[in-house]
Amino acid sequence: MSSASSDVILARMMSLHPKIIDLTLDRVWRLLEALGNPQDELPPVIHVAGTNGKGSTLAMIRAGLEAAGKTVHVYTSPHLARFHERIRVAGQLISEDDLTAVLDECEAANDSADITYFEITTCAALLAFARSRAEYTLLEVGLGGRLDATNVIDRPAITAITPVSLDHQQYLGDTVEKIAFEKAGIIKRSVPCVVARQEEAGLEVIEEVAARMGAPLLAHGQHWHVGPERDGMIYQDEQGLLDLPRPNLPGDHQMMNAGTALAVLRALGLGETACEAAVTRAEWSARMQRLRQGPLIEAAPDVELWLDGGHNPAAGEALARHLAGLPRRPTHLICGMLNTKDIGGYLTPLAAVADGLTAISIPGEANTLPAEETAEAARAAGLAAETAPTARQALAEIAARTPQARVLICGSLYLAGAVLRENG
Known part of the structure; x- marks a missing residue:
């Protein structure tokens, strides 16, 4: 076949x-x-x-x-x-x-x-x-x-x-x-x-x-x-x-x-x-998954890169608790969400543990929230925010400014899937 x-x-x-x-x-x-x-x-x-x-x-x-x-x-x-x-x-x-x-x-x-x-x-x-x-x-x-x-x-x-x-x-x-x-x-x-x-x-x-x-x-x-x-x-x-x-x-x-x-x-x-x-022994991708190899890691080798597909306020709270418990390191979010989600409720708890956010649109997804609207919601939640055309470019820009940053790509399982496909 x-x-x-x-x-x-x-x-x-x-x-x-x-x-x-x-x-x-x-x-x-x-x-x-x-x-x-x-x-x-x-x-x-x-x-x-x-x-x-x-x-x-x-x-x-x-x-x-x-x-x-x-x-x-x-x-x-x-x-x-x-x-x-x-x-x-x-x-x-x-x-x-x-x-x-x-x-x-x-x-x-x-x-x-x-x-x-x-x-x-x-x-x-x-x-x-x-x-x-x-x-x-x-x-x-x-x-x-x-x-x-x-x-x-x-x-x-x-x-x-x-x-x-x-x-x-x-x-x-x-x-x-x-x-x-x-x-x-x-x-x-x-x-x-x-x-x-x-x-x-x-x-x-x-x-x-x-x-x-x-x-x-x-x-x-x-x-x-x-x-x-x-x-x-x-x-x-x-x-x-x-x-x-x-x-x-x-x-x-x-x-x-x-x-x-x-x-x-x-x-x-x-x-x-x-x-x-x-x-x-449980295995479950894109649930606070640490990415350790692949093209994205090769492009930013000193970055500690994580991926999560949670997308509602309860998921935002869980992620914030986890990030707060990790050893302190400059933390940045790369976020793309669907336009049907409560983005304010999701980002509010994360604003307390992140230093900034780069908003992207989810590639190939008709119901994506435009990157600029995600950035606006992040600013309203108290996060410094900018936009980028892709997760790869967002990661490159973060790595150029803060080579040893902790970066969490988050906001949607559809975005997580796109990232996993790109990362091989």
Whole structure:
């Protein structure tokens, strides 16, 4: 198969529905029925929703399961460099031939009917999973939960909800309570649900949904606890106490994600080997990722370069805490964001730990916030700001002024993907 063949099909799929996001399950159910309902043939499903930390939590669960000898299907979104990253079949990224085959089949079964890109590609992932043996399936919600295309599993093994905060208000509602209700839509009757630390208003909504569904909750602060302990971390639930290393994924916020992952693994009956691997072996790109090689590093060898795809106020707060905990070094941001995000809420906490910001537009992204508007928002937040045409030029200019600076490229997963592609 040509390496471009899946790209050609994916490009066609982008035109099947006029709206980028249109939350409903009707189109998904129709296509799944035409495909023979592959969602009913999956290995036990672990379904994860939430505003922040879904991907990191899922990566930790995967690391734990695989350390315990389990084979795992994984579906995540969005991808960073290549679409294939979204679909991991029995532990391996889907091959080009297999991806092309399931995309072709889904396109034919859909027969040019309206369907969104995310919906039809989710169906393709479920079809690929149903045709390959594994012991677990990990599904990450794309947006919300209740009407997300992944929410088609009648009885998952367990569900999990990571911290809920304001994001995608135009689709999910303008309060934490409304957004929590959408996330809680993944809760299924009598199926246990692990819940990370939440704002009180959001937790009340989740508890109400769980009570109505008869779903046992395993909630942080009630049924399990996690926190720092000297150079490591402590996790405790009714099964006992685990004394573990700190998560290998950088950032204090990863401890809560680790606690959520550990609660899931313990509920599934996994032991200490899985739990330790969850916090020491997880891999997740563009989540406070240190870039150590590639063309960008070669162009600015003395710069300490980081990359993060977080894009909402809670992500800005988490990044600020992490940067504040690093050894002091002149810190500069290279930031590009979508025009749908709360840029002021994102940048305000970062203004306290950064010395300046260079704003860029996200390459190839129609919904990018123009660089000058990002710069204006940064100035309003108290940051000295300028613009540059590309991340590479921004980095070169920062390195010329401050060769040993710490630079964080941030603001969007779409920007992070572009950077990773450019950096090889």
